[in-house]
Amino acid sequence: MPGKLVDYVEAYKMLGAYEIKAAEAKYVSSAKEAIEFSHGGEPLAMKVISEKALHKSKSGLVRLGLSKPADIEGAFEDLSAKAQKIKPYKILVQKMVKGDKEIIVGGKTDEQFGKLILVGLGGIYVETFKDVAIRVCPINEYDANEMLDQLKSGKIIAPDEQSRKMLTNLLLKVSKFILDHKEIEELDLNPVIIYEGGYCAVDLRLMR
Amino acid sequence: MAPDKVKQENNGILSDADKVKGLAIMMNPKSVAIVGASQNPDKVGHVILQNYLDVGYSGKLYPVNANAAGKILGLESYRNITEIKKPIDLAVIAIPAKFTSELITECHKAGVKSIVVVSSGYAEIGEVKLEQELIDLANKYKIPLLGPNCLGVMDLKSRVDTLFLPTFKIDRPSIGGVSFVSQSGAVGSSTLDIIANEGFGLSKFISYGNASVIDETDILNYLAKDEDTKVILYYIEGVKRGRAFIEAAKKATLKKPIVVLKGGRTEAGSKAAHSHTASLAGSYEAYDAVFRQFGLIRADDIQDFVSFSKIFVSQPKCTGNRIAIMTNGGGVGVVGTDSLYSNGLQLAELSEESKKALKKALPPIVGVNMPIDMAGDADDKRFSATLDIISKDPNIDAIMAITLFQTPGADSRVASTLIHYGTTMEKPMVVVSIGGSYTAVHKMMMERSGIPVYDSPNTASRALAALIGYSKYLHRMRK
Structure with missing residues (x-):
């Protein structure tokens, strides 16, 4: 059974080696450090990271769109207070990524067939619509395209040739990543935010 | 452990090729011993023997029963399989589970080439040790074994028919190009009964039960090469060797259409649901992914077996x-x-x-x-x-x-x-x-x-x- 969550910053580096893009982030131990990370007003997301809190947004442990120093400071204090119940914890600040669509890209180890890869409509819609497509790794370009075709939301998340190419490339990279990292039992990149001309994974959940 | 000892043990283990060969013998045996054959119509062994006679099997039939005296259904009977002293291609075993281990050893002594165990009372009711004995003995003596806890095999052409379902209760299909494989005996027999009333006909039926020795992957390998089989229907609840099954399926789907119905769709999701992916990609979803990816045709219901078979056997x-x-x-x-x-x-x-x-x-x-x-x-x-x-x-x-x-x-x-x-x-x-x-x-x-x-x-x-x-x-x- 998968047990240990890979630290965000470590996961960011591991994925980076496969050119899988994720939001830049840093752990902070004070409001001052968080304000510095925003480089004078770039919007931030602030999250409590704890083994005891798996669904952060449901538990009120995420604050988004913080750019004013006062707001950053307020959020830091608020989250620190809430996190007392789920010690040990860390506070992560992350560059906000703006986009209009959210997808999930996932991986898991099936006891019969080995490594699986998943793609679907992401963010808060994952559980509601369960609009996902799954394949056994490794996948090829055809499989990646078929996965997108299988989704009811395929035309929404990849409306044109360019975004389709970008997403199939991402799926191929993730397939390679999960095959190369046998120890990673489960992987959730959710949400991966899609914006004009690019994507960025903003939450990384790698379990080993 | 000495290296030569290891080698010896490996030599005793049935290979995939041995199991495919075993299936071919099972499907077209020149001689069949029915262990548990009985004059008593309530016994499974009676029905099996009667069916062989009803469907007009033309090879040699040897009824075996420890208490036998004289003839069973008009055929000379034997108290022990070792008394037959003639070649035996297939032994059908329909005696209580606790006696089967001993019987496998006797089958070995009698030179039996393949075994179908229709008896139940093994791992499916928690008797894991009994089933393990069966597996170990079949491997030790290198005898391919189908079952236990199954209906066995039926080949419309060779007229081998180990089903313990009387011919008046279940119609036998005509000869055709569809072969049907079922883990479950119940899905198997009811579907068979429907197929019998369809025009396309059947080549082979294989009910493999607990899949202790010969499993779904071996059967797929066998049917992929079988020239009489044009379409394969598969009812499975699970496979034993996932990656081997994928490799077999990849090759088989290039040769003929394989329609598969997976039981257990609504099974509760993965227990280790730490992530969204784990809860969304449960066991059924993994099977579904494999079927899509490697060209298997997914059936939603038993009725699909019939409606898909019809079009695949006849249309371009x-x-x-x-x-x-x-x-x-x-x-x-x-x-x-x-x-x-x-x-x-x-x-x-x-x-x-x-x-x-x-x-x-x-x-x-x-x-x-x-x-x-x-x-x-x-x-x-x-x-x-x-x-x-x-x-x-x-x-x-x-x-x-x-x-x-x-x-x-x-x-x-x-x-x-x-x-x-x-x-x-x-x-x-x-x-x-x-x-x-x-x-x-x-x-x-x-x-x-x-x-x-x-x-x-x-x-x-x-x-x-x-x-x-x-x-x-x-x-x-x-x-």
């Missing part, structure tokens, strides 16, 4: 999804059109030439748009004229001929016309006929001639979609 491959509908009943044509779209197909558009030709060939009441409503008084000539034109239309990939036999013009001549075109043209054709006894007669007539007939437009569209989906897979893989 087809990679396009533009379907022409011709009908002698307007309303059913509308329902038919809807069913195309809900199954990912589309209504074809007639070419200009076809429109002109149809206008010329058909009376003015017939509109020359899709779906072609030939009107309620359409007779064989009108069916023939329409089919003649649309079978040549390059805008049409396949044809759905809705034929309602309640109408004044529809009779056996219409059925003959459909048979003529359905068996000679290059495009696939399905017939939809909804009705009672008069319809049933014509349905039988057409199906025996290799025309798939469906009793609802949706079933017909599902079957077409399955044929097209598989054809596209083949086309892509062969490119």
Whole structure:
């Protein structure tokens, strides 16, 4: 059974080696450090990271769109207070990524067939619509395209040739990543935010 | 452990090739010993022996029963399998589980080449140790073993039939090109009974129960190579060797269509649901992914086995999804059109030439748009004229001929016309006929001639979609 969550910053580096893009982030131990990370007003997301809190947004442990120093400071204090119940914890600040669509890209180890890869409509819609497509790794370009075709939301998340190419490339990279990292039992990149001309994974959940 | 010792043990283990060879022997044995054969009609061994006699098996039959005295069902019987002292290709074992381990050793002494254990009372009820003994002994003596807890095998051609279901309770199918594999005996026997009443016929039936030695992957390897098998139907609840199954399926789907029904879809999701992915990609979803990825045709229900088999055994491959509908009943044509779209197909558009030709060939009441409503008084000539034109239309990939036999013009001549075109043209054709006894007669007539007939437009569209989906897979893989 998968047990240990890979630290965000470590996961960011591991994925980076496969050119899988994720939001830049840093752990902070004070409001001052968080304000510095925003480089004078770039919007931030602030999250409590704890083994005891798996669904952060449901538990009120995420604050988004913080750019004013006062707001950053307020959020830091608020989250620190809430996190007392789920010690040990860390506070992560992350560059906000703006986009209009959210997808999930996932991986898991099936006891019969080995490594699986998943793609679907992401963010808060994952559980509601369960609009996902799954394949056994490794996948090829055809499989990646078929996965997108299988989704009811395929035309929404990849409306044109360019975004389709970008997403199939991402799926191929993730397939390679999960095959190369046998120890990673489960992987959730959710949400991966899609914006004009690019994507960025903003939450990384790698379990080993 | 000394290296030579290890080697010796490995030599004793049945390889995949041994198991495939074992299945071939099981399916076409020259001699069969039935252990547990009995004069008592309540015993499973009695039914099995009686069935061998009923279906006209022509090889040697040896009833074995520890308490035997004299003849069983008119055949000379033996108290022990070792007393037979003649070659035994297959031993069918129908005695209580606790005696089977000893029997396997005796089978070895008697030179038995393959074993089917129909008895139950093993791992399925927690008797894991008994099953392990069976596995160890089969491997030690290198005897391929099917079961336990299964119905065994049936081959319509060689007339081997280990099923303990009396011939008066379950119909035996005619000889055909479909082979059916079922983990479950119940799904197996009920489906078999339905297949027996269909026109396409059966080649082989294999019920493999606990899959202790020969498993679903071995059976797939065997049937992929079997020349009599044109279509494979699979009912599985789980596979024992996932990656090996994938490798076998990859090869097999290139040779013939494999329709698979996976039981246990609603099984609760993964226990280790730490992530969204883990909870969304449960065991069923993993199977579904494998089936999609490697060209297996997914059945939703037992009924799909029948409706898919019909089209796969008789109709040519087809990679396009533009379907022409011709009908002698307007309303059913509308329902038919809807069913195309809900199954990912589309209504074809007639070419200009076809429109002109149809206008010329058909009376003015017939509109020359899709779906072609030939009107309620359409007779064989009108069916023939329409089919003649649309079978040549390059805008049409396949044809759905809705034929309602309640109408004044529809009779056996219409059925003959459909048979003529359905068996000679290059495009696939399905017939939809909804009705009672008069319809049933014509349905039988057409199906025996290799025309798939469906009793609802949706079933017909599902079957077409399955044929097209598989054809596209083949086309892509062969490119």
